[in-house]
């Protein structure tokens with residue numbers, strides 16, 4: 001992931017530094033019939049192209065990626081926050097053609113997050129409990145009861161009740177989390193009207209064994225975002241970088 005970009009405020013051009021920028025390129029020299037090293041420095045050429053312009057250096061704000069595209073998808077559109085130390089900028093990063101490099105621009109938008117949703121992995125949990133039915137010493141109805149009860153419990157807890165411990169490679173807005181010990185105990189307490197003490201001990205062990213990374217007892221945290229056009233709030237003339245956007 002990039003963490004530093006250069007921006008020209010006059011042209012709305014962004015340059016993203018990668019490790020390859022200062023690697024040399026090789027050119028075939030017809031005269032000597034050999035390859036010659038040609039020094040490349042894309043940052044230097046960016047600075048030269050925008051010599052008399054206002055250049056800013058921006059750093060990515062950690063964990064600010066907002067995207068509906070899986071991490072592995074090359075054709076994508078993402079939004080991230082960058083800062084020059086004084087002001088935050090929303091940067092759009094996208095690629096429409098697999099053969100093109102990623103493109104960047106600053107957009108005149110704010111990223112607004114709404115409350116994350118927490119949910120149990122009910123289907124996977126049910127499937128795994130049914131596979132472990134003998135060990136759990138429960139019947140199908142009891143498993144169904146447990147899953148529904150867990151779903152219900154999860155819908156009433158908050159981010160403070162969990163530890164985030166994994167991310168989804170398919171959805172950058174999804175993470176996985178396990179229940180904090182005291183929250184798991186309070187869940188088990190609510191189970192005491194449905195299950196006998198020895199079953200609760202088995203369930204406690206089962207929860208502990210299935211609470212790593214994206215394991216079935218862990219919950220899904222889904223974050224939601226929307227882009228709000230800054231002009232909706234602010235009628236002042238925007239910066240030149242914004243004005244040059246189409």
Ligand SMILES: [Zn+2]
Nearest residue numbers: 008011050053
């Ligand atoms: Zn420029």
